[in-house]
Amino acid sequence: MTIMVLLIIGGLVLLFAGGEFLVRGSVGVARRLGMSELLIGLTLVGFGTSMPELVTSLQALSDGSVGISIGNVIGSNIANVLLVIGAACLISPIVTDPRALARDGLFMVAVTALFAAVIWIDGFTRLTGLVFLGVLAVYLVVSVVLDRRRNSAAGALHSSEAEVVETTEPFWLSILFALGGIAGVILGARFLVSGGSDLARVFGISETVIGLSIVAIGTSLPELVTSVVSALKGKADVALGNVIGSNIFNILGIMGVSAAVFPFSLITSREPAADAPVDVSAMEYGEMTSLVTAQDMGALALSVFLLVLFAYTGRKLARWEGAVLLLSYATYMALSFGLLPRFGGF
Secondary structure (H helix, E strand, O other), rough: OOHHHHHHHHHHHHHHHHHHHHHHHHHHHHHHHHOOOHHHHHHHHHHHHHHHHHHHHHHHHHHHHHHHHHHHHHHHHHHHHHHHHHHHHHHOEEEEOOOHHHHHHHHHHHHHHHHHHHHHHHHHHHHHHEEEEEEHHHHHHHHHHHHHHHHHHHHHHHHHHHHOOOOOOOHHHHHHHHHHHHHHHHHHHHHHHHHHHHHHHHOOHHHHHHHHHHHHHHHHHHHHHHHHHHHHHOHHHHHHHHHHHHHHHHHHHHHHHHHHHHHOOEEEEEEEEOOOOOOOOOOOOOOOEEEOOOOHHHHHHHHHHHHHHHHHOOOOOOOOHHHHHHHHHHHHHHHHOOOOOOOOOO
């Protein structure tokens, strides 16, 4: 039990520290090489803050823990909106610019709908992964081209995301930070997946629930810290852009790489909380159930709906709206752990 707890705590600490060092180091290197703040904000910041989710999902699939992998991505996207944005709103109301959010916000909604459709048909094949990665590449190229040409509000928001990451280290130290961050994320993911799987077995909790909660919160720590720091600096709108970008990266990047490297199925004939990790080839069983429930997908859809509703109405996310987001997250966690009556499932 003690070893299991230490693995989880150690994994969370390493993921957080590794993610922070990776972002700081990679941004420092990019600036030394003359990369624009726009490109840094659109690519490195989003990719760096999503690195813990990526490595954790790959480690989970490598170990056969499909529930932790898919739960990590779904739970991270839910936590990004309900927990991260909710916390940032309580610190400082977020003034929104619909023009800056239009393209990325609508793209996030479309990507989430695509993600839900693939989950519904259990279609995480290698081809699906490659398609996801192709869509992400096109999105990044088009975004950079449009933002540079039009000097758009979205471009200004992406540049602000990069400016929040302050770097003063010399080039060689930035490289060490980036390499150390990668090592920390990899080791942290290994510890967290191992401890999370043990926790599921010991307490009879679904691995998917572990992925949706402990693992998802842990891998969302970089986004939480970045958003809170932005809010404290009076740049709370950056938190919103950071979360939208992270959610897009989580679905297209993390699920894309995961499916391309380890094609997997969400279908199983038994609950994933039994006495062993769910096997990656779970689709071969006759009596089929999914590792993802209607409740989980409902929470994901609700988080996107509330974010769009609050961001596009009133041009500001007020503190009371942040409280609604946090309350929604607390309710979802209570439902997931059976503290409130659970509903739905497929």
